[in-house]
Amino acid sequence: MxxxxxxxxxxxxxxxxxxxxxxxxxxxxxxxxxxxxxxxxxxxxxxxxxxxxxxxxxxxxxxxxxxxxxxxxxxxxxxxxxxxxxxxxxxxxxxxxxxxxxxGASPEMISKMGDKATAKETMKKAGVPTVPGSDGILETYEVAEKVAKEIGFPVMLKATAGGGGKGMRAVWKIEDLKNAWSSARTEAKAAFGNDGMYMEKLIEEPRHIEIQIVGDSSGRACHLSERDCSIQRRHQKLTEETPSPFMTDSLRKKMGEAAVKAAEFIKYEGAGTIEFLVDKNRKFYFMEMNTRIQVEHPITEQVIGNFDLIREQIKVAYNVPILGINYFPNQHSIECRINAEDPYNGFRPSPGKITTFHAPGGHGVRLDTHVYAGYTIPPNYDSMIAKLIVTAQTREEAISKMKRALDEFVIEGIKTTIPFHRQLMDDPNYVSGNYTTKFMEDFVMKKEDQ
Structure with a gap:
């Protein structure tokens, strides 16, 4: 080792x-x-x-x-x-x-799956469902207009080197396409130094559901079931859960098989995630592959017998073969990303010194963090400062446990997203599992009682 x-x-x-x-x-x-x-x-x-x-x-x-x-x-x-x-x-x-x-992934694998247009073509060859769209990069606006007419509106323009929502534009009618094309390319060029664009059919009422996979050097892969990452703001995930309340046993089996097929087709080595969009009719489409460990990996670990994904990454990197068993959740786990942001002020970053820090605890509560009382959060990096993870036998119990844990979680000296998550846990649509990636467009923060 x-x-x-x-x-x-x-x-x-x-x-x-x-x-x-x-x-x-x-x-x-x-x-x-x-x-x-x-x-x-x-x-x-x-x-x-x-x-x-x-x-x-x-x-x-x-x-x-x-x-x-x-x-x-x-x-x-x-x-x-x-x-x-x-x-x-x-x-x-x-x-x-x-x-x-x-x-992590080999240079060739990162290059192959990092370019979204190339990744999509690869998945098509693997027999994994993909969103209808352009064949590779759109060379000109005229080509973009032709493809949009062929696949039908609404469509989504995406930067081929994109991430974090940069270089993406939803277009609902042809009259808006030219402006969206220009602004998306300008934004992509500034963010990534690459203004290459491709186009996909816009999936209505989408869920963002990803499948965790692990592959070894022999070309064998397995999956560790799904995570629902649909609660997002500007394409940045805020909270995740597993199993997804939208899933059925049949859909879980199909998506798991598709993810393993994808990983084995490209002979993927290491931990990775196959990300899908799932429409309101439970049809799923490949979106992208992340060739790394995910922020939200702890909820997967919690529901499949405390499986350590980091340990598995290290073992696979040392050429230790995987068992090749597919895993399915036997409990329910929710993760809330705690950011140093003010949820009452457009989630504006709030770096500074933490004066008081009290971590929640108790049965089924896990806190991954690097901060403490007296620690000063620098303004130079991503604003996430902690991940609060709860695990219970049912989703209803997990939500109740998360409420209790958030009530116990005290961070003073800076603003955090703890109040947002506490309100989220009471939202009727969230509680019922009736949410999509558009959830945050209608969610309104209510000022806490002082």
């Missing part, structure tokens, strides 16, 4: 990997920017190396600094977590060239 793993990330996911390394008897190396020197992931790693100033481009995205940190600490593997360099084909290749195992 690996002797020492460097975690090329920060915050709660870095701490999450460090904990599994320790349980496996593997030494861990944390890297940190000067803004993160007081973070818990720095404190609990066996070694820590400062890799630069607060700016991500000068620290967590600085490949040369990370490779140098791995070499001076004699790390034989790098775990990239999620975000940052986790789906960067060049970084995966550089690790390979330096004899350091990248605990």
């Amino acid at each position: 690996f002797k020492k793993i460097l975690i090329a990330n920060r915050g709660e996911i870095a701490l999450r990997v460090i904990r599994t390394c320790r349980e496996m008897g593997i030494k861990s190396v944390a890297v940190y920017s000067t803004a993160d020197k007081e973070s818990l992931h720095v404190r609990f790693a066996d070694e820590a190396v400062c890799i630069g100033p607060p700016s991500s481009s000068d620290s967590y995205l600085k490949m040369s600094n990370i490779i140098s940190a791995a070499e001076i600490t004699n790390a034989d593997a790098i775990h990239p977590g999620y975000g940052f360099l986790s789906e960067n084909a060049r970084f995966s290749k550089i690790c390979e060239e330096h004899g350091i195992k990248f605990i």
Whole structure:
């Protein structure tokens, strides 16, 4: 097994990997920017190396600094977590060239599945249902107009190098297509340096449901069932649950089989996620593949016998074969992403010093976080500061448990999304499981009683 793993990330996911390394008897190396020197992931790693100033481009995205940190600490593997360099084909290749195992997808796999148009074509060949749309990149506006007429409105324009909702435009009638085409390309160029666009049929009343998969070096894969990620704001997930309240046993079986077929067709190695859109008639379509661990992976771990996905990633990277068993949820788990944001002010970021911190606890409550009382949240990174996960026998019990845990969760000194999640747990549509990716368009925060 690996002797020492460097975690090329920060915050709660870095701490999450460090904990599994320790349980496996593997030494861990944390890297940190000067803004993160007081973070818990720095404190609990066996070694820590400062890799630069607060700016991500000068620290967590600085490949040369990370490779140098791995070499001076004699790390034989790098775990990239999620975000940052986790789906960067060049970084995966550089690790390979330096004899350091990248605990993630190969450079070829990241390139193949990172480009959404290429990924869609690959899934078509694998026999996985895909959303009707353009064959690859739209070269001109005239081609875009022709495709839109062929597949019928409404349509969705998407940046081929997109993510986080950038470079996406829903278009309901042809008169609006030209403006949407121009603005989406401009936004994509600014965000990704690539203005390539493709088009898909807009799925009405969609659910965003993903299937967790794991594949090994022999080409065999298995699935660990689904997560419903439909509660989103500007294409950013806010809360997730498993099993999905929209699922049927038949649909779960079909989607699981499709995900395994996809993973085995491309001979995927490691943990990954096949993401689907599911329409109101429960027809599902491949959307994209994430070639990394997901933020929401804990809810999957909780409902299939405390399966450790990080441990599985590490084992697969060391060429340990998977069991090849498909897993199905035997409990219900919900995750709320706690962000340093003001939900009463358009979810505006709220960095600063935490003056009071009281973590919820009790049966079936898990908290993944790197913050504490006295910790100052820097303004330089993503605003997520914790993940609150509850697990119970039924969805109704899980919602009640989440309410109780949120009521216990005290963070003062900054604004957080705890009040949003508490109101969400009382929302009739959420409680009934009657929600889609459009849920947040109608959700209104009500000011708390003082």
